[in-house]
Amino acid sequence: MIEFSPWPxxxxxxxRAAGYWIDQPLTRIxxxxxxxxxxxxxxxxxxxxxxxxxxxxxxxxxxxxxxxxGLGRGDAALVQLPNVAEFxxxxxxxxxxxxxxxxxxxxxxxLELSSYAAQVAPRVVIASRAHELxxxxxxxxxxxxxxxxxxxxxxxxxxxxSLAHWLEPGCDLPQxxxxxxxDQVAFFQLSGGSTGTPKLIPRTHNDYDYSIRASVxxxxxxxxxRFLCALPAGHNFTMSSPGxxxxxxxxxxxxxxxxxxxxxxxxxxxxxxxxxxxxxxxxVALWLRAVEDxxxxxxxxxxxxxxxxxxxxxxxxxxxxxxxxxDCRLQQVFGMAEGLVNYTRRDDPPGIVFATQGRPISPxxxxxxLDGDGRPVPDGTPGALATRGPYTFRGYYxxxxxNAEAFDSEGFYHSGDVVVRQNxxxxxxxxxxxxxxxxxxxxxxxxxxxxxxxxxxxxHAALVSVPDAxxxxxxxxxxxxxxxxxxxxxxxxxRHLLDLGVAEYKLPDRFRFADALPLTAVGKxxxxxxxxxxxxxxx
Ligand code: J2J
Numbered sequence: 001m002i003e004f005s006p007w008p009x010x011x012x013x014x015x016r017a018a019g020y021w022i023d024q025p026l027t028r029i030x031x032x033x034x035x036x037x038x039x040x041x042x043x044x045x046x047x048x049x050x051x052x053x054x055x056x057x058x059x060x061x062x063x064x065x066x067x068x069x070g071l072g073r074g075d076a077a078l079v080q081l082p083n084v085a086e087f088x089x090x091x092x093x094x095x096x097x098x099x100x101x102x103x104x105x106x107x108x109x110x111l112e113l114s115s116y117a118a119q120v121a122p123r124v125v126i127a128s129r130a131h132e133l134x135x136x137x138x139x140x141x142x143x144x145x146x147x148x149x150x151x152x153x154x155x156x157x158x159x160x161x162s163l164a165h166w167l168e169p170g171c172d173l174p175q176x177x178x179x180x181x182x183d184q185v186a187f188f189q190l191s192g193g194s195t196g197t198p199k200l201i202p203r204t205h206n207d208y209d210y211s212i213r214a215s216v217x218x219x220x221x222x223x224x225x226r227f228l229c230a231l232p233a234g235h236n237f238t239m240s241s242p243g244x245x246x247x248x249x250x251x252x253x254x255x256x257x258x259x260x261x262x263x264x265x266x267x268x269x270x271x272x273x274x275x276x277x278x279x280x281x282x283x284v285a286l287w288l289r290a291v292e293d294x295x296x297x298x299x300x301x302x303x304x305x306x307x308x309x310x311x312x313x314x315x316x317x318x319x320x321x322x323x324x325x326x327d328c329r330l331q332q333v334f335g336m337a338e339g340l341v342n343y344t345r346r347d348d349p350p351g352i353v354f355a356t357q358g359r360p361i362s363p364x365x366x367x368x369x370l371d372g373d374g375r376p377v378p379d380g381t382p383g384a385l386a387t388r389g390p391y392t393f394r395g396y397y398x399x400x401x402x403n404a405e406a407f408d409s410e411g412f413y414h415s416g417d418v419v420v421r422q423n424x425x426x427x428x429x430x431x432x433x434x435x436x437x438x439x440x441x442x443x444x445x446x447x448x449x450x451x452x453x454x455x456x457x458x459x460h461a462a463l464v465s466v467p468d469a470x471x472x473x474x475x476x477x478x479x480x481x482x483x484x485x486x487x488x489x490x491x492x493x494x495r496h497l498l499d500l501g502v503a504e505y506k507l508p509d510r511f512r513f514a515d516a517l518p519l520t521a522v523g524k525x526x527x528x529x530x531x532x533x534x535x536x537x538x539x
Pocket of ligand 1: 190191192235236237238240241309310311312313314332333334335336337338341357415417428431437440442
């Protein structure tokens with residue numbers, strides 16, 4: 001079995017007694033629909049349409065072949081697929097035989113994938129030949145040398161490695177194959193992170209399933225819901241808040257979109273009668289602009305009932321324009337792959353919907369808002385968010401040192417967000433974790449600083465956020481160069497980082513050079529003063 005930090009027994013008992021944990025694997029989501037209505041439309045991907053029976057059959061075919069190849073409970077998989085139907089077919093196939101996937105983002109490159117592979121030692125990798133890393137076999141061979149036994153590709157001709165081939169009927173699922181127990185790890189979520197290596201979050205069937213079922217009720221998802229999957233398919237928001245899995249749970253239909261780009265999405269909304277769409281704030285801004293530029297486009301959106309917005313700060317003024325311009329309901333979502341998810345409720349008054357990021361899913365989500373000394377602050381005062389509850393994890397995968405910092409002695413996870421609580425509702429007003437939130441894409445400062453420092457001419461590096469009108473934040477790297485070194489150009493610096501294999505969204509948007517970096521009283525780099533110096537220049 002894959003190791004993880006379990007909830008203490010008294011908590012587990014309470015969560016079961018309250019009906020949150022139902023001790024069923026996530027695969028019951030498909031099984032339920034097979035009984036309710038197997039012919040219902042589950043997933044639309046371009047011109048391909050999949051019923052629940054299709055999802056069941058295809059995921060069973062793949063599961064059976066993987067089981068025959070010797071994979072089963074306790075194994076891990078590394079998956080990197082774009083927004084296509086196969087993403088969810090693969091997800092269910094792996095869970096059916098107890099193999100826990102890490103779902104890398106499609107924007108991830110060699111560094112991220114290698115790090116995940118090193119952490120979970122996957123026996124199978126499922127990826128796309130359309131990704132630059134897999135256009136030839138160099139990286140695949142590296143993975144094989146590291147112990148990966150099977151590589152399956154979307155867009156591959158050779159049957160042995162073709163995902164399409166492995167989805168065809170081949171053999172029966174062995175009698176003894178099955179999901180991991182519901183209180184064990186089902187799959188890994190990715191942490192936005194603030195540390196040098198990307199951290200993994202083990203999620204159990206019980207905890208994840210509860211967050212899905214509760215989100216479905218809060219967001220009013222039903223069998224009539226037609227849900228646009230335009231954000232990355234494996235992101236926690238897209239999967240579970242209420243997400244594709246929430247829609248499957250309710251028997252609704254998911255419409256895959258390649259990206260949140262407005263004109264493509266508007267066409268899909270009109271064609272497929274989409275009713276619900278989750279988006280990050282910069283995408284909302286693009287959608288609003290598209291309708292302002294050509295008000296006739298509104299006609300394409302008449303079926304859209306609910307837009308869920310989360311992942312990064314959402315300005316109140318923009319929030320107010322959502323129902324005005326797009327004629328749909330807004331629900332704000334403040335969530336994290338580590339667990340806790342907050343929603344504004346469908347019957348909340350406008351003051352709450354536009355100006356807060358909602359309140360927790362569960363009556364048993366415990367929230368503390370703390371001052372710098374770890375003491376609770378009064379309502380209305382900003383403080384650091386700490387939380388524990390029935391679907392908030394208890395530890396990053398194999399990260400004892402980091403866990404010692406991220407959790408307190410009572411098991412509360414300190415998310416690094418600064419929030420204000422009022423009447424149980426939270427507003428996100430800042431951040432203490434060393435992370436840049438670039439329009440919902442999270443960048444751990446330390447990871448990029450370490451990579452910059454691998455350049456022989458760089459002696460000190462600090463990555464900080466810069467306010468940005470469109471993305472909310474961009475990143476700026478402050479660099480101190482070796483004495484006598486020639487100033488490096490931004491393209492050369494970006495090339496250095498790309499050559500190390502990091503995802504493009506993590507590349508600094510700007511570079512600044514300094515003779516020395518300012519230090520705080522305790523001798524750490526004073527990032528606040530670096531941010532202030534940028535603000536002063538921009539003012
Ligand atoms: C401000 N900051 C927010 C919001 C997340 C639903 C929605 C989002 C995520 C997600 C998710 C924010 N306003 N509305 O997993 O299920 C920032 C916070 C938080 C971090 C988590 C979900 N919503 N954030 O964004 O794991 O800083 O999850 O701690 O990617 O995003 O990032 P991530």
